[in-house]
Amino acid sequence: xxxxxxxxxxxxxxxxxxxxxEAGVSSDTERRVxxxxxxxxxxxNDSARVLRKGSTxxxxxxxxxxxxPFYSPLSxxxxxxxxxxxxxxxxGSSAENPERERELALALCARRVDGLIIVPASDDHRYxxxxxxxxxxxxxxxxxxxxxxxxxxxxxxxxxARAGVAHLIAHGHRRIGFIGDHPxxxxxxxxxxxYRTAMADAGLSTPDAWVALGGTxxxxxxxAAVRMLAGPEPVTALFAGNxxxxxxxxxxxxxxxxxxxxxxxDDFELADLLSPPVxxxxxxxxxxxxxxxxxxxxxxxxxxxxxxxxxxxxxxIARGSGEIPPSA
Amino acid sequence: xxxxxxxxxxxxxxxxxxxxxEAGVSSDTERRVxxxxxxxxxxxNDSARVLRKGSTxxxxxxxxxxxxPFYSPLSxxxxxxxxxxxxxxxxGSSAENPERERELALALCARRVDGLIIVPASDDHRYxxxxxxxxxxxxxxxxxxxxxxxxxxxxxxxxxARAGVAHLIAHGHRRIGFIGDHPxxxxxxxxxxxYRTAMADAGLSTPDAWVALGGTxxxxxxxAAVRMLAGPEPVTALFAGNxxxxxxxxxxxxxxxxxxxxxxxDDFELADLLSPPVxxxxxxxxxxxxxxxxxxxxxxxxxxxxxxxxxxxxxxIARGSGEIPPSA
Numbered sequence: 001x002x003x004x005x006x007x008x009x010x011x012x013x014x015x016x017x018x019x020x021x022e023a024g025v026s027s028d029t030e031r032r033v034x035x036x037x038x039x040x041x042x043x044x045n046d047s048a049r050v051l052r053k054g055s056t057x058x059x060x061x062x063x064x065x066x067x068x069p070f071y072s073p074l075s076x077x078x079x080x081x082x083x084x085x086x087x088x089x090x091x092g093s094s095a096e097n098p099e100r101e102r103e104l105a106l107a108l109c110a111r112r113v114d115g116l117i118i119v120p121a122s123d124d125h126r127y128x129x130x131x132x133x134x135x136x137x138x139x140x141x142x143x144x145x146x147x148x149x150x151x152x153x154x155x156x157x158x159x160x161a162r163a164g165v166a167h168l169i170a171h172g173h174r175r176i177g178f179i180g181d182h183p184x185x186x187x188x189x190x191x192x193x194x195y196r197t198a199m200a201d202a203g204l205s206t207p208d209a210w211v212a213l214g215g216t217x218x219x220x221x222x223x224a225a226v227r228m229l230a231g232p233e234p235v236t237a238l239f240a241g242n243x244x245x246x247x248x249x250x251x252x253x254x255x256x257x258x259x260x261x262x263x264x265x266d267d268f269e270l271a272d273l274l275s276p277p278v279x280x281x282x283x284x285x286x287x288x289x290x291x292x293x294x295x296x297x298x299x300x301x302x303x304x305x306x307x308x309x310x311x312x313x314x315x316x317i318a319r320g321s322g323e324i325p326p327s328a
Numbered sequence: 329x330x331x332x333x334x335x336x337x338x339x340x341x342x343x344x345x346x347x348x349x350e351a352g353v354s355s356d357t358e359r360r361v362x363x364x365x366x367x368x369x370x371x372x373n374d375s376a377r378v379l380r381k382g383s384t385x386x387x388x389x390x391x392x393x394x395x396x397p398f399y400s401p402l403s404x405x406x407x408x409x410x411x412x413x414x415x416x417x418x419x420g421s422s423a424e425n426p427e428r429e430r431e432l433a434l435a436l437c438a439r440r441v442d443g444l445i446i447v448p449a450s451d452d453h454r455y456x457x458x459x460x461x462x463x464x465x466x467x468x469x470x471x472x473x474x475x476x477x478x479x480x481x482x483x484x485x486x487x488x489a490r491a492g493v494a495h496l497i498a499h500g501h502r503r504i505g506f507i508g509d510h511p512x513x514x515x516x517x518x519x520x521x522x523y524r525t526a527m528a529d530a531g532l533s534t535p536d537a538w539v540a541l542g543g544t545x546x547x548x549x550x551x552a553a554v555r556m557l558a559g560p561e562p563v564t565a566l567f568a569g570n571x572x573x574x575x576x577x578x579x580x581x582x583x584x585x586x587x588x589x590x591x592x593x594d595d596f597e598l599a600d601l602l603s604p605p606v607x608x609x610x611x612x613x614x615x616x617x618x619x620x621x622x623x624x625x626x627x628x629x630x631x632x633x634x635x636x637x638x639x640x641x642x643x644x645i646a647r648g649s650g651e652i653p654p655s656a
Contacts, residue, residue, distance in 0.1 A: 034454065058435065066407065066419075067400040069597075075394045079421060088435050091394075091419040093407060107386065107416050111439040126362060250601060269397075270598050273578060 007036035057087035059296065060108030062101055062118045064142075066093045070243055070266055070285055071119070074141070077289030078117055085297050087114070096182075098122035109136055115296045117141055117289075123184065125150070137299035141292035143186040144309075151295040153288050153310045157187045157265070160281040160314030161194025162201075164263040165239050167279070167316060169202045172326050173237040173261060176210065177228040179221055179249065180241025183213040191241045191265055210235055216244035218251075225252045229260065236326035237261035243268045250274060253321075263322040265314075272319055279322025282315045335364035385415035387624065388436030390429055390446045392470075394421045398571055398594055398613055399447070402469070405617030406445055413625050415442070424510075426450035437464055443624045445469055445617075451512065453478070465627035469620035471514040472637075479623040481616050481638045485515045485593075488609040488642030489522025490529075492591040493567050495607070495644060497530045500654050501565040501589060504538065505556040507549055507577065508569025511541040519569050519593055538563055544572035546579075553580045557588065564654035565589035571596045578602060581649075591650040593642075600647055607650025610643045 005015045010029060017025050018033040025033075059082045063071050079089040090108065094101035101121040105128060108116060115137035116128075123146035132138055132150070140152040168176050178195040181188035192213065199206045209231075212224035225248075228235045238253075238260060240246040246264030253260050264271075267282035291310050333343045338357060345353050346361040353361075387410045391399050407417040418436065422429035429449040433456060436444060443465035444456075451474035460466055460478070468480040496504050506523040509516035520541065527534045537559075540552035553576075556563045566581075566588060568574040574592030581588050592599075595610035619638050 037454075058439075066403045069397055069400070072395040072397070072400075076421075079394065079423075088432060089420060090436070090439075092417060093404075095407070104416060108418070111418075126365075247597060250598070254601060270575060270578070270602065273582060274598065274601055275603060 004033065004036045008032040057082075057085065057114045057300070058112070059087050059089050059293070060105070060111075060113040060116045061089060061091045062105050062108070062116065062120075063091060063093050064096055064119045064121055068244060069268060070283075072285075074119075074285040074289035077286040078293045081290055081293035081297065085300075094119075094121040096121045096185075098124075102127050106131070115139070115300055117292050117296055118145075119143060120145060122146060137296050139292045139296045139299070141288055149307045151292075151299065151308050151310075153291045153295065153312070155187075155283040155288065155312050155314055157190035157314075158194040158197070160283070161191035161239065161241075161265060162198045163194075163314070163316055164265065164279075164281040164322070165195045165198035166201070167318070167322055168237045168239065168261055168263055169198060169204070171237075171261065171323055174204055174326070175233060175235045176204075176237045176239060177212070177225070177235040178206075178210065178239050178241065179212045179224050179228075179245050181213065181216055181245070188213055188241055195239055213241075216242065216248075218248045221245050221248040222252050225249055229256065235260070237263075237322075237324075240264040242266050246271075246278065246280070250278060258327040259324045261322055261324040261326070267317060274321075276321045276324065277319035279319045280317050282317050284312060284315075287312060332361065332364045336360045385413065385442045385628070386410075386440070387415050387417050387621070388433070388439075388441035388444045389417055389419045390433050390436070390444065390448075391419060391421050392424055392447045392449055396572060397596060398611075400613075402447075402613040402617035405614040406621045409618055409621035409625065413628075422447075422449040424449045424513075426452075430455050434459070443467070443628055445620050445624055446473075447471060448473060450474060465624050467620045467624045467627070469616055477635045479620075479627065479636050479638075481619045481623065481640070483515075483611040483616065483640050483642055485518035485642075486522040486525070488611070489519035489567065489569075489593060490526045491522075491642070491644055492593065492607075492609040492650070493523045493526035494529070495646070495650055496565045496567065496589055496591055497526060497532070499565075499589065499651055502532055502654070503561060503563045504532075504565045504567060505553070505563040506534075506539050506567050506569065507552050507556075507573050508541045509544055509573070516541055516569055523567055541569075544570065544576075546576045549573050549576040550580050553577055557584065563588075565591075565650075565652075568592035570594050574606065574608070578606060586655040587652045589650055589652040589654070595645060602649075604649045604652065605647035607647045608645050610645050612640060612643075615640060 001012060001015050005012045014025060015033055018030050061078055082089045092104040098121050105116055109131045117139050119142045120140055125145045125148045128138055138150050140150055144152050165176060178192060180191055183189055196206055214220050238249055240249050243266035249262055253262055264278055264280045267280045271278040271280060329340060329343050333340045342353060343361055346358050389406055410417045420432040426449050433444060437459045445467050447470045448468055453473045453476045456466060466478050468478055472480050493504060506520060508519055511517055524534055542548050566577055568577050571594035577590055581590055591607045593609045595608045599606040
């Protein structure tokens with residue numbers, strides 16, 4: 001501040017007034033002080049100088065897809081916990097590509113994050129072992145880590161899908177299709193397992209034609225649904241493996257002549273205002289993010305016990321689409 | 329790799345086979361090599377070592393709100409352009425707080441990003457002048473910078489709102505309410521300006537009771553709408569200042585006994601499947617992100633001409649809610 005005062009040719013008190021936005025400074029003087037501040041690279045807030053040295057805590061979050069609304073409340077919850085601990089959050093997206101996940105996670109480590117929260121695209125996280133050994137706390141969320149031991153927070157995907165499919169069976173359905181994400185994604189195979197469990201529990205078979213795992217691109221989901229709804233033994237109900245699949249199925253089913261029941265994994269905005277309103281198995285993504293962030297800060301605070309695995313239950317929200325009876 | 333080979337007690341060729349995932353290595357040998365890699369912190373990919381030195385290009389994106397779906401395609405487009413230029417994208421959210429925007433932008437600079445794309449929460453970006461002088465390319469998107477000159481990419485908010493309100497007027501409405509975001513947000517005041525222009529062009533007045541700027545929290549939007557729809561001269565149509573306002577108004581209007589017309593700024597997922605389907609003024613957020621990223625890489629490639637201002641047009645998508653006539 002002394003340098004700024006000298007550069008601007010004003011007293012220290014005047015600099016202080018300008019910096020703190022107080023009255024009693026002419027606009028000409030204010031401009032001189034601001035110019036001096038700019039010229040000297042002075043910053044009011046000490047925290048900025050701390051950041052320059054890299055000693056403010058920061059947390060990196062590696063997401064799977066920036067455009068999937070499931071991750072919005074999860075990110076926001078991580079950010080809120082980080083903020084409460086005086087830390088900044090920086091994000092990046094793997095776009096479901098293991099190599100990008102690795103590149104991004106290591107880039108964040110190279111940028112001196114204190115901890116990482118990862119929604120993994122990879123099934124092998126041994127690349128993180130040197131970082132973890134060097135003190136970077138690491139927590140996995142939504143999906144488990146691969147080939148390393150670390151804290152993780154997951155929803156109970158298998159049980160959620162089981163409950164959703166059992167709900168359709170309880171409403172009279174016997175021919176139920178499952179459309180989910182790529183089989184290399186842990187949550188996709190867990191939800192498929194839940195589907196098979198519910199069907200087996202009811203003594204129902206699950207022919208291959210009723211199961212389609214793959215990407216969530218609308219054309220792929222549409223094609224799979226149209227195939228399952230055609231032929232001599234069409235399905236009378238569909239279970240969607242995540243919200244991206246569900247929103248496409250809502251469109252496909254709106255075009256069908258006969259009603260088809262639908263239960264989707266994940267709640268989503270406006271699901272209750274569609275016709276019919278969409279029955280879902282809801283996760284609590286904010287709670288997943290919060291738990292993961294709390295585990296992370298627990299490690300940053302020095303906890304060195306065995307890695308923890310936290311599993312959160314899901315919740316069936318019946319709204320209409322899952323209660324449609326089988327059409328004749 | 330020599331160190332790994334020596335540590336694991338195997339030949340260089342064996343290390344190479346393990347690292348490249350080739351066949352012909354026993355699982356025991358593979359494990360020894362992997363352990364050596366972990367112990368020595370070796371990385372297969374040269375890019376990781378480049379990152380360690382901080383010389384891989386990276387771009388920081390400061391968003392306004394992680395939970396606003398408007399920003400998802402914008403972020404994804406920035407990421408795609410960054411990727412095409414061999415650069416990583418790291419994001420953070422200001423949560424519409426000027427101090428957080430500043431802290432985050434400076435933290436990203438301290439972490440050696442080559443360029444910044446900012447959706448500003450602040451109206452004074454002079455804090456970035458030392459960074460820009462030090463070579464950090466900076467582009468503003470969605471809203472203009474404050475008190476500095478820089479490249480910017482904006483939608484034509486005023487004209488979009490004008491067109492949306494003129495559409496309602498063309499369908500017979502004379503009493504039209506405007507519910508928008510905080511008045512300190514540039515796009516909120518620009519859209520209000522468009523509303524006033526359309527009303528004035530049609531010789532219509534805009535009493536204070538028909539205008540509500542403030543946050544997009546559902547309770548606030550609901551309260552404003554309920555007030556405008558009550559009383560002796562209720563509005564017969566509403567214009568929503570952004571997608572967060574629109575989704576709340578969809579809920580409020582679904583509860584009304586008489587039909588109320590609605591046009592919303594921003595398109596949103598499933599808008600066409602609601603009843604009535606929602607008429608919107610659509611921006612192209614992916615195009616905004618792409619343009620901003622292209623301007624950024626142009627600067628990083630050495631362009632030093634005057635800052636550019638790119639304005640993108642909006643598009644009216646008539647779906648039903650904006651074509652409801654005034655109720656008697």
